[in-house]
Amino acid sequence: MPHSEPATMATAVSKTPSSVPPTTEEISSLLNTIFSAETSQQSLDASYALTNLLIQSVGPFGFQKYDLLPQIKKAATDKKNGARRESAMLILGALFERFPREHPLSEVVFLLQDGGVLGIALDALADKGAVVREAAQYAIDALFAGLKPESMVNALLPALSAYLSRGSGKWQGFVGAYVLVEKMAVKAQMGSGTMEEEREKDLLREAMGKTLRDLIPLIESGMHDLKAEVAKRACKAMNAVTTLLSNDDVAPRIPLLIKTMEQPSEKTLQDAIHALSQTTFVAIVTSPVLALLTPLLERSLNAPTTPQETLRRTVVVVENLTKLVHDPAEARTFLPKLKPGVQGVKDRASLPEVRELATRALDVMEKAMSDSNVHAGSVTKTTPDEVLAVLDAQIQSNGGLALPEAHTLFELGKTYIAEMVREDVNCRMHDRIPSCTTPYLRGLLQEDKHEVVASAVQAHFIEEDERKYGKPEPEDPNEVEIVNANFSLAYGGMLLLNHTNLRLLKGHRYGLCGRNGAGKSTLMRSIANEKLEGFPPQSEVRTCFVEHNQGEDADLSIIEYVSKDPKIAETGQEHISKVLLEFGFTDGPEGRQSQRVGSLSGGWKMKLALARAMLQKADVLLLDEPTNHLDVANVKWLQEYLKNHTDITSLIVSHDSGFLDEVCTDIYHYEGKKLVCYKGNLAAFVKQKPEAKSYYTLSASIVQFKFPPPGILSGIKSHTRAILRMTNCTYTYPGAPKPSLQDASLTLTLSSRVAIIGGNGAGKSTFIKMLTGETIPQTGKVEKHPNLRIGYIKQHALEHVEMHLEKTPSQYLQWRYANGDDREVYLKQTRILTEEDKAQLEKPVDLKDGRGPRRIEAIMGRQKWKKSFQYEIKWVGLLPKHNTMISRETMLELGFFKMIQEFDDHEASREGLGFRNLEPNEISKHFEDVGLDPEIANHNQISGLSGGQKVKVVLAGAMWNNPHLLVLDEPTNFLDRDSLGGLAVAIRDFKGGVVMISHNEEFVGALCPEQLHVADGRIVSRTNTGVSLDRFEDSATNSPAGTAATSAATSAAASAVNSGAEEQGELKFKARKKKKMTRAQMKEREARRRLRHIEWLNSPKGTPKPVDTDDEAE
Template identity: 35%
Template sequence: MSLLNAGVFDGGDASRTAASQIASQVKSSPSGFPAGDVTSLADALRDGAKGTAAKREGACVVIETVAKEAKAAAEHQTVALVADLLKCCADKHSKETQTAASAAMEALARTMSAHGLRAVLPSLLEAMDPKEKWQTMVGALNFLAVFAQCSPMSTSEALNDVIPVVTQMVNDSKEEVSVAARECLSKICESIDNRDVEPFIPALVSATIDHEEVIECVQKLASTTFVQTVTAAPLALIAPLLLLGFRVRSTATKRMCAVIINNMSKLVEDPEDAAPFLPKLMPALEKAKEEVTDPEARAVCGKAFEQLQSIEERLKTHNSVKAVPDVVAKEVANAGVAKDKAAYVQTLVCSLVNCKVHDDDDWADELKAYGVDEATAKKLFAPLAKLYFTDAIEEEEDDDAELLCDCKFTLAYGSKVLLHNTKLKLRRGHKYGLLGGNDSGKTTLMRSIANEQVDGFPPASELRTVFVEADIIGELSDLPCVDYILADPRIKKAGITEEVVERMLISVGFGEMQNGARNLVTFLSGGWRMKLALARAMCLNADILLMDEPTNHLDVMNVKWVEEYLLGLKNVTCIIVSHDTGLLDRVCNNIIAIDSLKLKQSRGNLSDYVAKNPKARSFFELKSSTGFVMRFPQPGFIEGVKTKTKPLMKMAGVTYTYPVNQEPTVKDVTVQVSLASRVACVGPNGVGKSTMIKLLTGEVVPQEGTVWKHPNARVAYVAQHAFHHIEQHL
């Protein structure tokens, strides 16, 4: 039975009165309009005769009123009439019809589902074709501008399809179209949810309209540190401007465009988001890296090109997480959604998937208005989440150890992003080996955890975390070991006594030294410095030990002692960075690898991990990943030295005792060094290896014996800790 009475097609107030009655009936109907009424409305809108203008106006008024008052009740039917409404925006016989059609379009934009854009987008894009009448084009632009303000999420998801079309209209010869297009472009770009890009959206929009501003806009973007995940939305706005930047003659502008691409492409998690832009950006970069005259700028373009190539490679093996309409339609049918609303619900579900709405409660809230109850919505969510939301499905762990940390964060060092949107999960008592190439951020990650700079990581009040490294604070180096530890702010805060500190120092072996725990820190060798750091950590009774190269400078016996100590910590979690493969094999039961700005965790020791990931073997090989070769300058001729066996440096009968010691560290030592010498100096920690070299180089003066060096010999001395903090001074 039809709900459309005769008065509805009379136009004016008669149509409005009738439309209000129809809206109340539609609102109470579970299926909206009767099927025949939708056909009648469509026929009325399409009848372009001069004498039927009131009929068209009435149809527009009905759609507007139903959208406002009945809202979602007939939305699955009214969205199908958008193309006809847009035609009526340019009705040549009736201004009233034009006004009514525009009002109906605005009402739909404000009241329709936040995920319904894809149902009307084909009609909107078709209406923006230059061959259409300008009023139709303006109607489509205004709809998008209003919808973007009401529903930014699904607008953002569609920007890749929308921006190229709207951009072509911003300088249209018809002023009304140009003004509407500029307003629309501004509104839809505001839907971009990327905190790095948001401050630049006005400048980006302005440069899109006026290409004279491209260079200035590129300069602003190039100075930005990108840390947010990059999706298709910001790329849709930025990529066309970068292409314009590559057409500029300036080498500096091309270099900046390459820097932006390099920085942003590292943060693309889903390669499908970047796929539409690769066919244009890659040729532009390839041309730049071949033709730019500045070698450094060419290298920057080359790096950016390699980044895009890596995305292209990922695409080859990538499993799409974009909704497939046929797959979604099947699940909608299986869930028992009413047939008359199934097609529209399918559109909404596809949008929920593509907008990455991971919460089934949000699905239930969104679909409730379209006749889908909560149980049905969750029944729909389960199989599709398993198919498309791979990150949202947590791996079940057969582990009953206490979960200490489960956080997601981004980490940067200066302007360089080290880890992006990655997860870290730690359990009590587990020993984790942290792997990664040079400059990948291993030590920075551990230092950031210790300094409470990792988002979501439990604070020190909940979880005691200690960073163990052989760091000696210069102004405290003249203190005895006990006092050095007691001076640590964390030790003071914990109220740890001198007796406890001394007991810990003796337990790690300081009792063997001449002055025991009272030995001055400045005279400790590298191995003893690491033991000092371990003793300090033991005093703090840590929940998590963060260990940076714990076996550096340790002799074989002390390495074994460290391994046994770590294995004995049943309730303490350790994260270990080390180039000692034996340590990682014998101590670790989990591996965390830094790969493509992500932390990837796997069970087992280092050998287990390398068996599955052979590339990880390169982390422990003595070769450069970049092809760099270390070359020392060729030494010049030394007067009086005719053979490679003639001494250049020598000492005889040398004895040296540190000021605080009673017994000499080295006694009656005689050595000589020639051009042919290749000497390994070995021995347990603390026996005087470094002291002997310091005596030979003249850094320390002996109390007995003689030291001689050829006056023309140039000596380079690289101490154990020479580069320990070099990253802080780069």
């Protein structure tokens, strides 16, 4: 009001009623004092006195004994006396404020018995007297403030639902009810309170989320109320309630979904369905999500005017949602509402495609609702009946109820107590069970047996929890705890972790596992930057973040780079050199320590980062993908290093399942914005969480990649015909003392599946760069089919897009291919004109045709000639009709290799892009085929994407022009486990050639039958082995996959390329064989040529004369 209480009224209240109850006359006298008081304060003071008297004497038994509530109801509805109505609200306020604190069982009386008395207070909000409305609001606020989360969900919410379901009522009361719903939802939202406050919010959020099935329709009906005030408040309540959905997939669509409820029409419904169809559903779908989406989907399926396209999208959304429903009980609650609509689409849709999709969706729904869908590792939820059985048994074993009148009160409240305990048990908050039992049983049982019963109920459900989830291992007293931090973590406005705990023990190695974008790297970066709340500072616990940083200080020598850190420099040059030597960095003038940082391979840069961490004497190592770029030997070395240094604690993010199995002692897993710790390595974790099995198989079930088929190569009739050949090539980096690669030879075909394997710095990436034209060999030659298109992803894949961070992925793809060819090709060294090349272009060329020396201006065209090509040359200062056809061999002899190569690239790219339209729809589909959400591709800048998403952008750019050969330098870096599985399946099914470098033995063994081993800059061995089909999750059931892989291995082993039959001579490609023409065909050809010649004679001066060929179109 606010109301104050005089000091004389601050009476001490005992926990149990006294033995002397007041008489009926005393209660009547107090009620008369309250109703006849001259001022509001006097009435309130008397109400407090009545409340204290009841609390100290009979407790909740007094409501029935003195028939108290009916008298209050009668006064509250006295239309002739406003003072009595106000006094009635003040009595309710005093009772609501004080009784639940001392006798919580009174909550049942106030809210549930005979409809409760909350409705009286809500109706009073419409009273014409302001003091009555004020008193009613005081009573409502007092009741809300005294309820704990379990009480709100199991008592207040049912009372509000009953009130809102009434056919008639006063609009001010409905507004008040919606305000209370909104306050409950706001109270459940994640915040920055204490740990206990946030635990209560978690409980309220989860329990209230289960009620949305019935609550959302009630609020939606209020959004259409004729009274504007009610509709406005219902909209606010709906906005608050939808925050209970802890689903990152649906969250961005919620404003549009609420708009669809608020303004129901065909257009808003179609917009909502379209938005949902563009959503990639990944998170598990629970009842709150189904409660929000089911009414909209049902309306779309059943509306007779829904367009076929919208029906198609609706059944696709239903199917995608259903696949992620892991609880058959939830499926059986919601899906039956959708099933008739989907069945109707299957039976009556006009388009066959829509009917087929509906059939598929029905099959998925049937499977989801069956008992066989009980998700691996899931457990059954506790029901109120199970709690009630335990409660009754414990009460009986402890002497039963104390008084005859206790039976009536217990019968009234036992279901309520059981429902509250049920919420605590299912949320695994067993420490809250006593607070939901002990105070509610006080006064009902013999002596002090209420605490005994509460403890027994708690012990029973703790034991049941251990049976379901496993008993926690006892702590080792010898373990040393170095970190025990409670914190929340957010990034870019998104909450990643909410009031979770991170506990690190000395010498333990923790694997950090979670989906892409969960916040693993963000967590480690926050620790390294001392921005994580509760984590000890660097002065207490030294942490070092070891990550990929390939371009920093590239011109410094290794010893200079390490010595840059002042703390490391203090240890002395001799100590630094000694530690570097332990990591394999040799000393001396010719040693690796004197080399530039920029000359190191990716693996050696990772070892350098680890050496730097060791020199900093880190207590906690934060390792972000440490095995990326490391060869097998160095991975083994790192494993032993981490296991042997038992004084160092490690927190590791890695998608290498073998590495995590080998080194981890514990696994921290992201679950519902919490970190959950599991003892043991990754294998032990997967046993406890079978849904995490994707860490061990290459599966495209979650993320699917699909590569476009390569185009036709002229002259290539067989997949075993050579398309690219490297012969005796040697390359030395500027300033390097010896060649990085020497005498390397390789022949590739469309069926090639080649893995280049070797240690860090062996020359693998140099090998790849010479194959693709990134570098030019000093000796030897690289030949390729003139029309060959190569898709190339570099070792440091993000270099492809780092110059376009301000663009969206779609804009980057449009920029790259806007001119009809690939702009990035012109950045290769084989395409950049040197000063010698520019001088060559200025030299006159004499073809000995009597026309004298001339300078070449450009190549205008190309056509087949014998077993090669000839090019149409435009001369400087001469008209096009003086153009000359010159053979490829002659042009190469004259030194115009780069000019020829540029034109060939343009023609090859034009041929590949002839099948692609650079249009938004096709670009979106292409990005979707490589696992990137079209919404992200079209609207998010590259600078805001994660490492894995940027790799997908690079992959999309490489595959746009339908390449014949895919060259991948460590493609597994940056990709999460699901994306890795999708990429492996796409490579397996790709119809072109593949060359890759990877230290991931699982990935290579599943895809590449041919392996080249490189060491010290030389190819030391070539092996042909069968691929490991069992590493694909679909290998047992998908026969085409097995067939493709087996045939690839066989053809590679037996091909002419590998046998050496095509190793000799230059790479040549036969033109199409001429067919002998009939006499009629020869006459037709002569007629065409004559007409063409006449047309040329009538053309403007300077028009080039058309060439007569034998393969012209009819």
